[in-house]
Amino acid sequence: xxxxxxxxxxxPRRGTRPSADATxxxxxxxxxxxxxxxxxxxxxxxxxxxxxxxxxxxxxYHFSSKEELWRAAGARLFNELAVALTARExxxxxxxxxxxxxxxVREFIAFSASHPQLHRIITQECKTDGxxxxxxxxxxxxxxxxxxxxxxxxLVEQGHLPAIPAAHxxxxxxxxxxxxxxxxxxxRRLSGIDPTTPEVAEAHADALxxxxxxx
Numbered sequence: 509x510x511x512x513x514x515x516x517x518x519x520p521r522r523g524t525r526p527s528a529d530a531t532x533x534x535x536x537x538x539x540x541x542x543x544x545x546x547x548x549x550x551x552x553x554x555x556x557x558x559x560x561x562x563x564x565x566x567x568x569y570h571f572s573s574k575e576e577l578w579r580a581a582g583a584r585l586f587n588e589l590a591v592a593l594t595a596r597e598x599x600x601x602x603x604x605x606x607x608x609x610x611x612x613v614r615e616f617i618a619f620s621a622s623h624p625q626l627h628r629i630i631t632q633e634c635k636t637d638g639x640x641x642x643x644x645x646x647x648x649x650x651x652x653x654x655x656x657x658x659x660x661x662x663l664v665e666q667g668h669l670p671a672i673p674a675a676h677x678x679x680x681x682x683x684x685x686x687x688x689x690x691x692x693x694x695x696r697r698l699s700g701i702d703p704t705t706p707e708v709a710e711a712h713a714d715a716l717x718x719x720x721x722x723x
Contacts, residue, residue, distance in 0.1 A: 532570050534560040539581040544628035548578055548640060579643065585626045586648040592619050606668045609659055610721060613681065614713040620686035621709035627686040653678060669720060681716070688712055 538559035542551035553574050557567040571577035596615040600608050620627060630649075633641040657674035664671055672680075688695050688703045695703050702708060717723075 528570075531560075531562060531566065535562060535567055535570055535577070536581050536584050539577050540585065540625040540629070543578055543581060544625035544632065547632040547635070548574070549636075553577065578640065582629060582644060582648070585623060585629070588623070589616075589619055589626065589652075605659070606663060606721070609663065610717055613685075613717060613720065616681070617685050617713040617716060618709055621689045621703065621706075621712070624686065624689040624692065627682075627690045631690070656681070677720070681720070684719070685712075685716055 535556065538556045539551075541559065542556050545551075553567055553571075554564060556577070557564050560567070567577075571580060593612055593615055596611060597608060600611060630644065633644060657678050660669060660674040660677045663669045664674065664677075669677065688701075688708075692703045695701055703712070
């Protein structure tokens with residue numbers, strides 16, 4: 509579930525002042541909210557600049573186009589996911605693969621709970637199925653998919669997971685895992701559960717591990 513090159517696509521900005529970094533971060537945070545809520549086509553850089561508390565020219569200084577801003581926002585999310593998963597796995601050296609996968613699944617659920625924009629953006633781009641979806645898959649998602657399904661295949665062969673094709677297990681994980689958080693407003697109305705709380709994220713991780721591993 510981890511990329512082999514953590515921070516792939518992220519390059520240090522030489523000589524950038526901390527204040528410039530803070531401005532850029534505010535723009536990216538606002539962009540993630542708007543792109544995930546309204547889609548690339550629905551969001552405007554003017555809306556993003558307003559929410560970030562910057563002028564349009566300042567946004568244009570940091571990002572020369574809406575496309576560049578969208579890619580930077582997407583890369584930021586995937587880089588943060590890679591860092592979280594890699595940090596978790598590096599702390600599990602010498603641990604058996606079943607335990608490693610269980611804990612990576614739990615880390616993925618925790619990340620999905622705190623970053624629902626990731627899965628909303630993927631869903632938005634799947635609706636149009638164009639070059640931005642190509643970029644997401646080839647730049648970020650394929651490596652996650654290939655590593656995750658390889659783990660699933662090994663554990664299915666060893667009898668630790670149900671005899672379900674790895675591709676289906678992947679979409680059970682990436683579908684069932686984030687959905688409660690992506691559909692937070694619906695979840696609150698239907699169940700009275702607030703999926704933004706750590707306790708709910710933990711309970712959801714328990715449920716998904718029970719489905720996948722049987723315990």
